[in-house]
Amino acid sequence: MARMKFLCDADRCIECNACVTACKNEHEIPWGINRRRVVTLNDGKPGERSVSMACMHCTDAPCAAVCPVNCFYTTADAVVLHSKDLCIGCGYCFYACPFGAPQYPKVGNFGSRGKMDKCTFCAGGPEADGSKEEYEKYGANRLAEGKLPLCAEMCSTKSLLAGDGDVIAQIYKERVSRRGYGSGAWGWQTAYHETIAT
Amino acid sequence: MARLSAAIRTIASVLAFCCVMAFAAPAPTLAQDNPNASAVKEQQLLNQLKVIQGRGTIPDAKSYVLEHPAGRDWRYFHTVTLKWIGGLSILGMLALLILFYLWRGRIPIEEGRSGRKIVRFTGFERFVHWLTASTFVILGITGLNITFGRALILPWLGPNAFSAWSEWAKYSHNYLSFAFTLGVVLMFLMWIGQNFPTAADVEWLKRGGGMFTKKHGGHPPAYKFNAGQKLLYWFVVLGGGAMMVTGYVLMFPFYGGLTVGNMELAEIFHGIVGVVFVAMILAHIYIGTLGMEGAFEAMGEGTVDVNWAKEHHPLWVDEALAEQRDPKGPGLVTSTPAE
Numbered sequence: 001m002a003r004m005k006f007l008c009d010a011d012r013c014i015e016c017n018a019c020v021t022a023c024k025n026e027h028e029i030p031w032g033i034n035r036r037r038v039v040t041l042n043d044g045k046p047g048e049r050s051v052s053m054a055c056m057h058c059t060d061a062p063c064a065a066v067c068p069v070n071c072f073y074t075t076a077d078a079v080v081l082h083s084k085d086l087c088i089g090c091g092y093c094f095y096a097c098p099f100g101a102p103q104y105p106k107v108g109n110f111g112s113r114g115k116m117d118k119c120t121f122c123a124g125g126p127e128a129d130g131s132k133e134e135y136e137k138y139g140a141n142r143l144a145e146g147k148l149p150l151c152a153e154m155c156s157t158k159s160l161l162a163g164d165g166d167v168i169a170q171i172y173k174e175r176v177s178r179r180g181y182g183s184g185a186w187g188w189q190t191a192y193h194e195t196i197a198t
Numbered sequence: 199m200a201r202l203s204a205a206i207r208t209i210a211s212v213l214a215f216c217c218v219m220a221f222a223a224p225a226p227t228l229a230q231d232n233p234n235a236s237a238v239k240e241q242q243l244l245n246q247l248k249v250i251q252g253r254g255t256i257p258d259a260k261s262y263v264l265e266h267p268a269g270r271d272w273r274y275f276h277t278v279t280l281k282w283i284g285g286l287s288i289l290g291m292l293a294l295l296i297l298f299y300l301w302r303g304r305i306p307i308e309e310g311r312s313g314r315k316i317v318r319f320t321g322f323e324r325f326v327h328w329l330t331a332s333t334f335v336i337l338g339i340t341g342l343n344i345t346f347g348r349a350l351i352l353p354w355l356g357p358n359a360f361s362a363w364s365e366w367a368k369y370s371h372n373y374l375s376f377a378f379t380l381g382v383v384l385m386f387l388m389w390i391g392q393n394f395p396t397a398a399d400v401e402w403l404k405r406g407g408g409m410f411t412k413k414h415g416g417h418p419p420a421y422k423f424n425a426g427q428k429l430l431y432w433f434v435v436l437g438g439g440a441m442m443v444t445g446y447v448l449m450f451p452f453y454g455g456l457t458v459g460n461m462e463l464a465e466i467f468h469g470i471v472g473v474v475f476v477a478m479i480l481a482h483i484y485i486g487t488l489g490m491e492g493a494f495e496a497m498g499e500g501t502v503d504v505n506w507a508k509e510h511h512p513l514w515v516d517e518a519l520a521e522q523r524d525p526k527g528p529g530l531v532t533s534t535p536a537e
Contacts, residue, residue: 011234040253053264053265088361089368096273099264109450
């Protein structure tokens with residue numbers, strides 16, 4: 001089994017937000033929830049870079065560690081998923097997450113956030129693969145169909161890579177050596193306790 | 199005139215264009231150009247700022263934080279540190295109380311019951327106490343569930359039942375907090391007059407409240423509240439205040455520009471004060487029920503035996519009796535009917 005990861009090549013991201021749109025459309029995400037977003041650093045200044053960010057499916061995920069009802073689980077592909085049936089909407093996963101990935105359908109006053117929602121690496125949830133229930137709660141299960149996450153598939157500059165961590169790290173390394181520069185695999189050190197030497 | 203100025207303008211633009219071209223050449227070669235030279239670096243930003251923040255295009259301002267590795271410290275606090283603080287303070291207090299009970303036993307009324315009663319707490323005082331107490335018990339249990347439930351209750355309740363219980367616990371915790379807040383505020387106003395420190399408190403503290411001697415008459419005198427009760431009062435008022443502030447921050451997340459770091463800090467305070475609060479109240483419950491003869495009636499029926507009052511709060515009894523003799527004052531001492 002592969003160890004699935006995301007990698008955003010910030011030197012290629014043009015902040016077109018197609019990944020955000022593709023994600024919203026593929027999973028029919030309600031208004032107000034962003035499983036993926038693009039953050040621009042040093043906007044309008046020299047050295048500006050944009051990074052597309054979602055759940056990084058961390059090694060030893062902090063969300064899973066702090067969840068008071070233990071609703072998270074890690075699949076054989078190392079994708080971090082959760083059960084919306086068990087989630088109580090306490091909001092702790094958002095506090096622990098280094099990437100701001102967990103989202104809630106409501107503002108959260110009086111503890112009424114609703115069930116947490118986040119990037120599933122297009123791998124659905126605990127329900128049967130491809131079932132109607134799974135789609136309604138977690139969106140499409142592309143992984144079960146042998147496809148990779150749509151955000152990366154749709155990326156116009158192939159900045160966002162998704163797939164086996166070793167494979168995408170190799171692609172990124174080759175890119176960096178060919179073009180002579182690279183600002184690194186954003187979030188990898190925090191999420192996977194390792195980074196790509198370039 | 200107009201023609202001359204047009205001619206000057208043309209010449210000036212041609213000159214300017216030539217200048218620009220001259221300075222622009224020679225064009226930099228691709229090999230020398232590193233587009234990454236001025237680029238932001240992740241590790242550098244994290245070292246400098248601890249958090250990487252940028253600009254986004256969606257209304258949710260929280261999403262502009264790209265990376266916030268400090269969540270890790272909070273995770274460690276919540277999953278390790280808080281469990282140790284909570285476990286040690288609560289189990290430690292239980293152990294101390296058990297040892298104290300085994301050594302001291304139930305503290306008796308030394309002179310025995312007199313059969314005469316004196317009013318200690320009015321109906322309103324008891325209402326406020328029990329409002330605070332009953333909501334505290336629920337808040338305490340539902341709060342401990344968030345930290346310890348996963349390890350202690352989940353294994354035997356199963357995931358579905360535990361989630362259902364935890365969701366109800368969360369809502370009870372949130373909504374009953376309002377009743378608890380009201381109780382603490384009323385308690386603060388109602389008893390503040392009797393809770394300022396006096397000389398008698400110093401003596402009381404020096405003698406450990408007479409709790410650690412089995413000697414007859416070893417109990418130091420006190421007014422309506424002894425130093426121990428005063429300390430508890432101030433802990434409830436100040437600790438309860440801290441619980442309210444941090445609790446409402448957690449209940450209304452991210453208001454007023456609060457960041458995820460502020461929310462983590464609120465949870466840390468709420469957790470630590472909460473478990474210490476539970477430990478303190480365990481001691482309070484012990485001494486008010488099992489630990490001392492004749493104590494529970496004060497909050498139960500509102501009256502205490504005169505002998506109990508004289509042994510524990512003689513200065514208060516003097517005050518109360520003086521008021522009793524005052525024809526304008528309320529009648530405090532009542533005789534129970536002969537049995």
